[in-house]
Amino acid sequence: MEHINKLARVAFTFMMMNYAAVAGLVALRRGQNVWR
Amino acid sequence: MDMVGVFWSSACVILYVYLGYPLLIAAWARLGGKPVRKATGGAATWPSISIVVAARNEASRLPARLANLLALPYPGHRDIVVVSDGSSDDSVTAVNEFARAHDLDTDVLRVIEVPSGGKPRALNAGVGAARGEILVFADARQQFGEQTLVELASNFGDELVGGVTGELILDCEKAATTDSSVGDGVGLYWKYEKWLRRNESAVWSTLGATGAIYALRRRLWQPLPPETLLDDVLAPMTAVLQGYRIVFEERAVAYDRTSQDAAAESRRKTRTLAGNYQILVQQPRLLVPFRNPVWLQYLSHKVGRLLVPWTLVGALLSSVWLASSSWFYAAALTVQVGFYGLAGLGAVMEWRTRRKPGAFEGISVPLSKGAR
Numbered sequence: 001m002e003h004i005n006k007l008a009r010v011a012f013t014f015m016m017m018n019y020a021a022v023a024g025l026v027a028l029r030r031g032q033n034v035w036r
Numbered sequence: 037m038d039m040v041g042v043f044w045s046s047a048c049v050i051l052y053v054y055l056g057y058p059l060l061i062a063a064w065a066r067l068g069g070k071p072v073r074k075a076t077g078g079a080a081t082w083p084s085i086s087i088v089v090a091a092r093n094e095a096s097r098l099p100a101r102l103a104n105l106l107a108l109p110y111p112g113h114r115d116i117v118v119v120s121d122g123s124s125d126d127s128v129t130a131v132n133e134f135a136r137a138h139d140l141d142t143d144v145l146r147v148i149e150v151p152s153g154g155k156p157r158a159l160n161a162g163v164g165a166a167r168g169e170i171l172v173f174a175d176a177r178q179q180f181g182e183q184t185l186v187e188l189a190s191n192f193g194d195e196l197v198g199g200v201t202g203e204l205i206l207d208c209e210k211a212a213t214t215d216s217s218v219g220d221g222v223g224l225y226w227k228y229e230k231w232l233r234r235n236e237s238a239v240w241s242t243l244g245a246t247g248a249i250y251a252l253r254r255r256l257w258q259p260l261p262p263e264t265l266l267d268d269v270l271a272p273m274t275a276v277l278q279g280y281r282i283v284f285e286e287r288a289v290a291y292d293r294t295s296q297d298a299a300a301e302s303r304r305k306t307r308t309l310a311g312n313y314q315i316l317v318q319q320p321r322l323l324v325p326f327r328n329p330v331w332l333q334y335l336s337h338k339v340g341r342l343l344v345p346w347t348l349v350g351a352l353l354s355s356v357w358l359a360s361s362s363w364f365y366a367a368a369l370t371v372q373v374g375f376y377g378l379a380g381l382g383a384v385m386e387w388r389t390r391r392k393p394g395a396f397e398g399i400s401v402p403l404s405k406g407a408r
Contacts, residue, residue, distance in 0.1 A: 004378075005385065010224055011375055012382025017225065017305050018345045024310030025342075 039354045043365065046350035053340035058232055061333065065238035072283050075193025082112030083192055085185065085251070086166030087174055089118045090158035094176035095126040099134050101176050102145065106138070110185040116145045119162040122152020156260035156267050163257050172251045173268070174290070178204070180249065181289035188251040188288045198256050198280025199272045201242055202249035202288030203230060230284075232337065237284035241276050241330050243337055244269035249290040256280065261318065265311030270318060276330060277321055299390075312338055352376075 075081060087105055091098060098118065105116055120127045131147040134140075150161045163171060170192055172185065184202060191200045206226055233242045245252075247268035256275040260267050272282040321327040322334050352372050358365035 004381075008378045008382035008385060010382075011378035012380075012386060013225060013301075015376075015379040016302050018341075018348060020302060020305035021309040021312075021342050021345045023302075023306040024308070025313055027306060028310045028313055 039357045042350050043354035043358060043368070046347035046354065047368075049340065049343055049347040050351065053336065053344055057336040057340065058228075058235075060336075061232065061235040061239060065235040069238035070240060070281075071238075072191050072197060073194040074190040076190075081193075082110070083170045083189060084113040084168040085110065085115075085170045085172050085189060086168030086254070087114065087116045087172045088159060088162035088166060089116065089174050089176055090121055090155050090162060091118060091123065091127055091176040092121040092152070092158075093123045093125045093127060095123070095130040097176045098127060098130045101174075101179070102131065102134050104179045105174065106140075106144075108180055108182060108185045110189070112189070113168070114185065115143060115166075115168060117162045117165050118145070118147045119158040119165075120147060120149045121155065121158035122150065154262060156264040157262050159267055160259045163254070163259075166254060169254055170251050171254050171257060173245075173247065173249075175248045178248050178290040178292045181287075181291070184249070184288040184290070187285050188249075191283055191285055192251075192253065196279075196281055197283055198275035198278070199245060199250060199252040199282040200285050200288065201233070201245035201272070201282060202251075202290060203284070203286045204246045204248050204290050204292055207291075207293050230286075233284045234286065236330070236333050236337070237282070239333070241281035242284050243273065243276075243330060243334055245272045245282060246290075248292060249288060250282075253280075263314075264318070265307060265314050269311065269315055273315070273319060273322065277319065277328060279329065309342065312342055 089098075089101065089105075094101075102116065102118075118127075118131050120131075128147050128149055131145065135145045135147075146165060148161055148165055150158055159173070170189060172188060174180070180202075188200045188202060191197045204226075206223060236242050244266070245268045250268060250272065252271060252275060256278060257271065258274050260270060264270055276282060316322065316339075322331075323339075325331045328334060351368075355365050355369035355372060359369045360366075
C-alpha cells in the first residue's frame, strides 16, 4: 500500500507540474501577478 | 491530421521530452563533454565577489543568513549587498544592527532600501551597488554549504564561463516527510532536473540557474525588465546568447525546505512556467538555431515542457477515439486512465492531509524559485 501511495503522490505531482504550464499561460494572458 | 496522427505525435513529444532528450544529453555529455578549466592559483588570483541578497520582510532570517555568508571561507575580497524590497518589517534595522554588532563597515556589508517593486528591480539596484567582479545571488531563506563561494568562484578561471549555478538541496530529497503530499514527487522531480542540468552543463551550458545560488560575471549583467518572472533564467541566458557558458557546480550547495503544500507548490510552478513563456517573448533569439548556442537543449527541455500538457490531452482524447478500433489503443487508454487514477488518488491524499488540523503549521514554507 505504501508503494501505491508513493506512486500516487508522484503521479499527482507530475500532473500538477505539467498543468502548471497551462495555468501559467492563462495567468500571463490575463496579466495576473504571478511573480510573488 | 487524423486521430492516429494526433496520438503518435503526442506520444512522441511526451517520450522525447521525458526520455529521449535525457538519454541524448547524457550520451552527448559522456562522449563530447567540455570540461571547465578551474582556477587553482593563490589568493591574489581570486576575483572579488559581491553577494546580492534581495529580501522582503526577512528581518527574522537575515541575521543568520548574514552570519552564514560571512563565515564561508573565501581567499579573495567579498562584500554583501542586501536590498530591502519595500520591507514593512525591521529588515533594514536587522542588517544595520548586525553590521554594528560585528563591526562591519560598508565595504563589507551594505543595505539598500528600494520601494516595493518586485525582485527584478531589487536585483537591478543591488547589482548597481555591487563592486565585485563576480556577482553571487542568494536569498535570505537558505544557508550555503561551507565551500560554496570557493567552488562557485573557481569556475571563473575559465574565461568561457559566464556564470555558475550551484546545487539546491531540498529536505525532501533525503526522506519523505510525514504529511507531505508533494514532497516525494518534488524530490524525485528535482533530482531528475539536476541530473539533466549536470549533463547540459557538461555539454556546454545549463539553460538557466538556481535563483537561490548562482554567480555571474558582473560585466555580463544587463538590467532586468521590471516585469521579469524568472531573473535566474533571463540573466544567465543573456550571457549564453553572448557566447558564454553557465556551468553547474554541484560542490556549491544551498539547503532549503520543500513546500509541503501542493497549492503553494502549484503556484510556484505556475509562476515558473509563465516565466518560461515570458522569456520566449523577452528573448526570441532563444528560438533561432544559429543565435542560441544551446538551441536544441532549449527547445527540448524548456519549450518541450510547455508542450507536454497539450500533448497529454491529445494522447488521451485520441486514445478514447481509437480504443474501440485496436487493442493497442485500448491498452494505451488503460495505461493513461490508470495513471490519472493514481494522480486522482494523490489529489485525494493531498486534500485529506490539508484537512488535518494543524497539518501545515510551521512547515508550509514556500519552495525556492530555484526548484524548477
